Amino acid sequence: MATQMNELEEHMALISQMYPGVYTQVAPQQGEPKPRRRRRKNKGADSGAAAAAKKRKLSDEQVQLLELNFGNEHKLESERKDRLASELGLDPRQVAVWFQNRRARWKNKKLEEEYSKLKTVHEGVVVEKCRLESEVLKLKEQVREAEKEIQGLTERIDGVSSNSPSSSSVLSVEAMEPPPFLGEFGVQGYDQDVFYVGQNSYIQGLEWMNLFV
DNA sequence: TCCAACATTCGGTTACATCA
DNA sequence: GTGATGTAACCGAATGTTGG
Numbered sequence: 001m002a003t004q005m006n007e008l009e010e011h012m013a014l015i016s017q018m019y020p021g022v023y024t025q026v027a028p029q030q031g032e033p034k035p036r037r038r039r040r041k042n043k044g045a046d047s048g049a050a051a052a053a054k055k056r057k058l059s060d061e062q063v064q065l066l067e068l069n070f071g072n073e074h075k076l077e078s079e080r081k082d083r084l085a086s087e088l089g090l091d092p093r094q095v096a097v098w099f100q101n102r103r104a105r106w107k108n109k110k111l112e113e114e115y116s117k118l119k120t121v122h123e124g125v126v127v128e129k130c131r132l133e134s135e136v137l138k139l140k141e142q143v144r145e146a147e148k149e150i151q152g153l154t155e156r157i158d159g160v161s162s163n164s165p166s167s168s169s170v171l172s173v174e175a176m177e178p179p180p181f182l183g184e185f186g187v188q189g190y191d192q193d194v195f196y197v198g199q200n201s202y203i204q205g206l207e208w209m210n211l212f213v
Numbered sequence: 214t215c216c217a218a219c220a221t222t223c224g225g226t227t228a229c230a231t232c233a
Numbered sequence: 234g235t236g237a238t239g240t241a242a243c244c245g246a247a248t249g250t251t252g253g
Contacts, residue, residue: 056230056241057230057231057240057241058240058241075222076221078220078221093242094241094242096221096222097241097242097243098240098241100221100222100223100242101240101241101242103222103223104223104224104225105239105240107223
């Protein structure tokens, strides 16, 4: 029960966060518990019979008709309330109370449905985030390998040029094609600066992702 | 326009009935 | 007998309506 209440409170908090202004009434502040009200016991009905009459379960037929009316319209105008009450042989006050409680149950159910939908969406987002993170790791590994390859080539070029500095057949760094690895990921043709963060200034790990989460 | 009285709604709570 | 659960009834506050 307590767990259920906590969950419901979480739902409310979550939905209140997502839909500010939905709940216009001020929620009790945490840390200042509201004093518990004691309900008056059997106001004006001390006998057992009176108490039993005061709290009796509505019959299936009564509930059925009430449900039917609630399905048509959640609000209850006084005319409809009186008509329903006389049809059901109930006090109009009972009909009003039933509608109040029914609206509360309906609202709770909607909140639970909403929570469940949001939870599903959230789970999907988490899965996608993990997938993207692992893709980022793979890409970073490929960048490292490409850098090593560039480094090797540069050293080879340096070796050749120091042996024959005037040779016209020497490969120059400027003339070299850029490493093709970016094209592998469908980004060929983009300005390479988009992905360039400067040598030795890669953001470690996945910290950069936190900027967008 | 203001204000008081009354009605209605809502969120929260309590008390009772029922069931496992 | 007991705890969990569902629900009728109640309470207090907020809000709406109406008449003077």
